Amino acid sequence: MTIAKFIPDALDRRIIAHLRADGRASLSKIADALGVARGTVQNRLDRLVETGTILGFSVRVRADHDDFNVHAVMMIEVTGKSTTQVIQRLRGFSEIRALHTTNGNWDLVADICTSSLADFDRVLREVRLIDGVANSETSLLLTTV
Structure with missing residues (x-):
């Protein structure tokens, strides 16, 4: 099934909301919670995956059980028209879990996860050395509330 623009x-x-709350919920549990048939949930879920609306399923790990226990957000300013090249370089960092374009003073926002402060320091230095990175500001994420 190919859908040009699926909404x-x-x-x-x-x-999707139910899966965000409980990614391990069975089709029957979701169907009961939403008051629809199990087959309806299966068909909808298949379509959401096939169209790329749902990209995958993941596990959220408690912070004290996470090997990547240093989490930060880095705002990055890019010079001139080098955004595409900077993005390509940043995609090569396994420690950057997500990368977003944004508006305002910053051009990019990187979600960084490392296993130690030493690794975190290394990533910061390497990002700042990328040609086209003019400035950055990084905030460590301390406690999820």
Whole structure:
């Protein structure tokens, strides 16, 4: 099934919300919670995956059980028209879990996770050495509330 531009409807969004709260929920549990047939949930979920609306399923690990226990957000200013090249370089860092373009004073926001402060320091230095990175500001994430 190829859909040019798939837009999730209200039921799709409810299924996604349920999976965000409990990614291990069975199809039957989701169907019961939403008041629809199990087959409906299966078909909708298949379509959400096939169209790329759902990219995958993951596990959230308690901070004290996470090997990557140093988490930070780095805002990056890029010079001139080098954004594409900077993004390509940043995608090569396994420690950068997500990379976002943004507006305002900063051009990019990087979600960084490392296993130690030494690794974190290394990543910061390497990012700042990339041609086209003009400035950066990094904040460590301390406690999830």
